[in-house]
Amino acid sequence: MSRRIYALILLLVLLIPILAACGQTDQPGGTGAEATQPAGAETPAAAAATPTALSEQGETPPPGGGASPFGDLATAGSTGDVTKIQVEDGAELRVATWGDPSEQEVNQAAFDRFKQLFPNVNIVYQPVPTEFQTTMKADMAGNTEPDVFYLDTSLMNAFAPNGLLLQLDDYMQQAGVSVDGYIGELAQIFQLDGKTYGLPKDFGALALFVNTDMAQQAGIDPQNIKTWDDWNNAAQQMTQGEGNEKVFGQCTSHDIQRVAALWFARGAEIAENNQAAFNTEDVVQATQFWYDMYRNGYAALPNEVGADWCGQAFGEGKVAMALEGGWMIPFLRREAPDVNYVAIPIPQPEGGQQASLVFTNAWAASARTQYPNAAAALVLFLTSAANQKPIMETGFALPTVTALLDDPYFEQHPNERVIAEAGEYGRVADLVFTREHKDDVIKSLNTAMESIWLGQQDIQPALDQAAQEVTQIVSQ
Amino acid sequence: MAVQAAQPGGGPPGASQSGKMMQRRETIAGYLFLSPYLITTAIFFVGLLLYAFFISFTNLRATFQASYEFVGLQNYVEALTDREFHKSLINAFWYFIIVTTLQTAGAIALAVILNAPIKARRLYRTLFYAPSVTSSVVISMIFLWLYLRTGFINYAFSMIGLPSGTNWMASPNGIFQNVVSLFGIDASGWPYFLKGPSVTWTAIMAMNIFTTIPTFMVMFLAALQNIPDQLYEAAGIDGASAWQQFWQITLPLLRPTIVLVIVLSTIGTLQVFDQAFVMTKGGPLDTSLTPVLLIYTKTLGEDTPANASLAAAMAFILAAIIFIITLIQRRYLERGTEQYF
Incomplete structure (x- = not known):
């Protein structure tokens, strides 16, 4: 008889922690041990x-x-x-x-x-x-x-x-x-x-952030960077130095939430009437302009200069210009208070329009x-x-x-x-990438851009493939 | 499973009445002692498994969804035609083949070396085992730094004159593709499978092999203790070289352990998650995307619409694949060895 009671007591003792664990819902937020994301970089x-x-x-x-x-x-x-x-x-x-x-x-x-x-x-x-x-x-x-x-x-x-x-x-x-x-x-x-x-x-x-000291050194007035030609010249002239000391004119990014700002400057749309609408000559040219800056060596990806994102590369003086957003201002004030810079509107292509992503x-x-x-x-x-x-x-x-x-x-x-x-x-941004399919559309476009930048695909075929996917996504 | 250990003992025939009573009491007590485990297993393992199986036939995208319908096998069809899922299975396949082979071979080699009468071998055993008791997330973080473009591995490569500009965590080219390009063949149009695992994925494999070899080394060390010394002595008298002794005695007698290690490693490699999650989140271009990482992302991941039912279907397909591979392995490897499972 007593054995049965012992068994019961033991059982209860074993069950209590389990029940306690079940009731424990109020976990303190932010024990985030998995701090693996680069500081707000990609998104x-x-x-x-x-x-x-x-x-x-x-x-x-x-x-x-x-x-x-x-x-x-x-x-x-x-x-x-x-x-x-x-x-x-x-x-x-x-x-x-x-x-x-x-x-x-x-x-x-x-x-x-x-x-x-x-x-x-x-x-x-x-x-x-x-x-x-x-x-x-x-x-x-x-x-x-x-x-x-x-x-x-x-x-x-x-x-x-x-x-x-x-x-x-x-x-x-x-x-x-x-x-x-x-x-x-x-x-x-x-x-x-x-x-x-x-x-x-x-x-x-999004705006274009320009390091004023580097601009001055290269004899450029940031306020005069108005067209894409100006932009390209500025990137070329501010690319200086060699090896570890090398400074690139522009920080490039294949994140579609940067590249698309250039597309919109050429009047592009991501999707219209449940169909991908970005597969146009204008978009190919806009992408080509941005990619050429990189291919010609005036621009670097942040990880090539040891940074997690363009803001960090800019703050560390590894690049002279960065296409980033308003979050740069407090970031730079805290992380790089000595960097002198101005934010200017994103330059316009010839016959294009003033564009940005919000x-x-x-x-x-x-x-x-x-x-x-x-x-x-x-x-x-x-x-x-x-x-x-x-x-x-x-x-x-x-x-x-x-x-x-x-x-x-x-x-x-x-x-x-x-x-x-x-x-x-x-x-x-949340609207142009079609709100309800935003995550899938961005993923598809990012894959296309990444494969261009990593040299896996040419611009036109990459866009063709992405257009096919996006049409499929938005027509669902 | 411990569940099977709870077989109620049927009393021997002709046992007395009080003996049967006793037996029944013991059975009840046995179940009572097991009940905490049985209950938690039933709720949190079997219960969830059944629930996942159930939702894999519905269009329930997240458990907070207001309503759902049965969609039959639609999720399974979708999963089997999903390009990301294909890619993740191919990645897992390469991971399984390469990691299982190299880590089993490496573990045997290391075990044999550390079983030899060398000085300070206890120290070596402890040192080699250290990576295995370290959290894989920590190891991944450390290797993330080692693999930086400006990191130690590239530095070491530059010291010995190898190309040192590789951006290890952002190299989507397949390794077969890179090898044939040395002979002037452009493989960029080849199917994904034939290009081989990407440089990034291979780098992660190398890390995983490095950290899991010692885990399995311990198993082989234990197995080596069970091989009688007389066999080696007899072989030595017969004039067998150390090399012959290894191939003719050690390896055959290690066979049951080899089977165990290969099966465990298969299951582990096909379910790999943490390294890819910590180091690359599946990138670049999904070349380090694993099935489990994809399943996790589809359920709860960041910046992606939740699709729990599709993820559940993927999970059961993956389970079926692992099951089949394990069966095949047992069929071909286990002949003549004792049953381990």
């Missing part, structure tokens, strides 16, 4: 995920301060008044984002501003620095997702059609926020069937959150002018609300202004 979609520094005056209180006890914090800009949303008392929101410690600091400061407005809402911040999409997908599958989180279009495509994202429209109405208050098409990316599931938190657009990400909330009002209020606040203005002033990211475009800040920051203007004429 411009992770624009704001690239390393960034929080500058000295991180928390400049918003100017003004009218009758409201919170000053402009609640109403600044034209993006409504979030305090009109009745939040649940004692709500506790779990928030997850990607980003390195400096980005986490920016977010924490934003949460602190939110708490000034809603002291009754508690925010638990759980950053996920790497493999954010993987973590979010697994959390959604396990029903343990955070209440409020960063949303990119890949996650939008995965979650929105399954009703997993909180519809923000009612709350936007309550607070008087409209998608029209956001720049260009940025807010529409996060809409599906007329419903809004996320609001753009910031954006980055990247953005959103704040969104889970449809299954226990506190939908508080979660919506947080999303609306984080994307409001009241919150984006102080973030802009830290130099971390550019604001997505039109109200801030005329801000005096841009007068004193010409590089930021170039990027902000590119945001107006640029094409939104």
